[in-house]
Amino acid sequence: MRTYREAGxxxxxxxxxxxxxxxxxxxxxxxxLSARVQAxxxxxxxxxxxxxxxxxxxxxxxxxxxxxxxxxxxxxxYGWELRDFEVLDVERVAGHVRVALRFxxxxxxxxxxxxxxADKHGHLEIEDVSDWVFKDGEWFCRDAxxxxxxxxxxxxx
Numbered sequence: 496m497r498t499y500r501e502a503g504x505x506x507x508x509x510x511x512x513x514x515x516x517x518x519x520x521x522x523x524x525x526x527x528l529s530a531r532v533q534a535x536x537x538x539x540x541x542x543x544x545x546x547x548x549x550x551x552x553x554x555x556x557x558x559x560x561x562x563x564x565x566x567x568x569x570x571x572x573y574g575w576e577l578r579d580f581e582v583l584d585v586e587r588v589a590g591h592v593r594v595a596l597r598f599x600x601x602x603x604x605x606x607x608x609x610x611x612x613a614d615k616h617g618h619l620e621i622e623d624v625s626d627w628v629f630k631d632g633e634w635f636c637r638d639a640x641x642x643x644x645x646x647x648x649x650x651x652x
Contacts (some may be wrong), residue, residue, distance in 0.1 A: 521616040528627060532582065532594055540577045544568040552628055552635040574603025591637055593628045
């Protein structure tokens with residue numbers, strides 16, 4: 496049988512673990528933005544351009560047609576593989592939230608310009624920023640960054 500002290504110590508250990516995990520997620524102060532950012536870039540990893548389009552801000556979708564977006568993103572992402580991504584920092588800026596990320600890509604072997612920037616395994620790390628807005632109870636990606644191989648990622652300003 497455990498003593499009161501042992502049970503209390505165990506609770507504090509779990510509390511410390513929960514606080515540590517929460518502190519590691521820079522998005523934890525923004526409700527479900529963390530899950531939304533994860534879902535957005537997981538969809539990009541899967542080349543699910545339909546889902547990526549659906550998660551873009553309404554103003555973006557109003558200005559860029561669905562079929563055009565899906566086709567352009569499919570073509571622009573040819574040969575690239577988003578291997579991983581990591582949220583680095585979060586900042587609230589004038590009505591939106593700016594999320595700094597690090598992306599790990601595999602670069603197309605047939606693109607000497609990008610290949611020259613990659614490591615010997617063809618991997619390239621890019622740090623970039625995406626902007627998110629909260630509308631009608633949901634987070635939307637306003638600007639997915641300037642990763643030059645995906646020009647449809649820019650915002651419409």
